[in-house]
Amino acid sequence: MIPTIKQPRAFSLIYGAYVALFFVYLALPLLVVSLFAFNDSLFPSLPWNGFTLDWFFSPEQPQRGVFYEKSILESIGTSALVAVSVAALSVGVGTCNAFLFNRYEFRLKSVLYVLMLLPLVIPGIVLGISILVFSSTVANGVEDSLNYDIEALRPGLVLVILGQFSFITTIATLVIAARLKKFDTSLEEAALNLGATRLTAVRTITLPYLRPAILGAVLVAFLMSFENFNTTLMLVGSDAPLTIEMFDRLKEGSTPVLNAVSLLLMLGSSLLALTMIAFQRKS
């Protein structure tokens, strides 16, 4: 079953057809979502009433375009704010974690390593409720004893950021640790021999070496945060990120404005993906 070993023609044909069918299956939902963003109809379904750009650019109801939908634009802003915060926090902590596990030997190292991996095998919704419960416990305790309500610990953006950070950090750690493992420590030693302090050596030698991994981790973290649904759903307050806003609209039955947002999202993430690939090629 490798090219050097002949297989019956029929087998290769069926196999090829299966692979082709699989990619049709992968592409189909994304294709129809994009296509119906241009349908001149109030529903994202057939019949096809002709091509229109109203769902992007029309300022008036009933076919108000996405660029005039205030609540959608606001939720994109909210998502971006959350995603930038989560990316910054998780990559910062992830870099520290990578160095800790790579450079130090300590008691309980293997236990801590397994604990570090755990957030990946905890269902997102359970992570969400556990943080919700704990933050309410703390907020209620403070309110009862000090008579002061800590707004940040009630459902809202701070909790959303913390909730997403709690598992995206694991992914950031793994991405950065994978590259740090390949680093030749003699380069750092050379810098130390030449009189650099430990911090200077790390800053001028190791961190530049890690840059592609750190950038990759930032992009992955940003994207995972932007798309996160389960954890966010449990922690969200009155400011809805994009996924929650779209979910609410989808439940009510939607107009093709959702297709337009989806298409923009796809374009946005492809752009991010291309940036990442281009960047990795360069280094």
Next chain:
Amino acid sequence: MGAHGKLGFILLASPLVLWLSLLIIIPHIDLFILSLQEKIGVRQYQTSFANYMTFFSEPLYLRTFLRTAFMSIVATVLTLLIAFPISYYIAKIARGRLQSILFLMCLVPFWVSELVRTFGWMILLRETGIFSNFLQWSGIVSGPVEFLYNDAAMMVGLIYTSMLFMVVPLVTTLESLDDSMIEAGYDLGGNGYNVLREIIIPHAMPGIVSGSIVVFMLSLGNYLTPIMLGGKDSLWFTEMIYSQFIVRFNWELGAAFGFLLLGLSSLIVWGALKLSGQTLEKTMG
């Protein structure tokens, strides 16, 4: 570790310790404590297993729980069966440019929000959707057909959503299998089936295990796909957690549900690791 190293160690270790203790360990302990609270009056609680008893005595809860577990296992197995030939094709048969293009195409749906993917399936499957219209147009059926809101639709969505997490580990492990091993299998008189069973699958085992664990986890914890594509009576356990927390405001029971879901997923992940002789460090890290 000198005095200098010690300071560095403490500085590097504190974010990790803060993150794990404040956002993972203590919240889960708190969740567990909450799940043991039985409400006996207005703002009056006592410690008991009452919430867990409610779960076991109410058939709807238990049935939904078992159904969620069963359907997640089915979704995992189907994903593996569908993904394996594809991964093998990408890793061993496609060459050069085609190989990287196919692999990249598998990654594309992951870059798109789960919400968008589910929305796509709704457009395809609903009564006024593409499939229904296509069947009517081709004359196979005479009226609109509803494909949405049943277990099959939900399964299609679950498999679609988790496909990537199966393909990537499978491709990675299969790529590391040397072609000469497969050739040797044939030279020694094996046929395609023998080679698959004795050489390819054992080699791909780490990929199979880590892919299956992730897919199972994602299906079990999925909320969007069952609620949007599944029918009225295809309840998912995450929906019950959500409704106890957000709709009924019965956090104690919701916490117990959350803990049961966590217990089930840990049990199955642990069992899969034990059965295959893998460790979490190796499959995830």
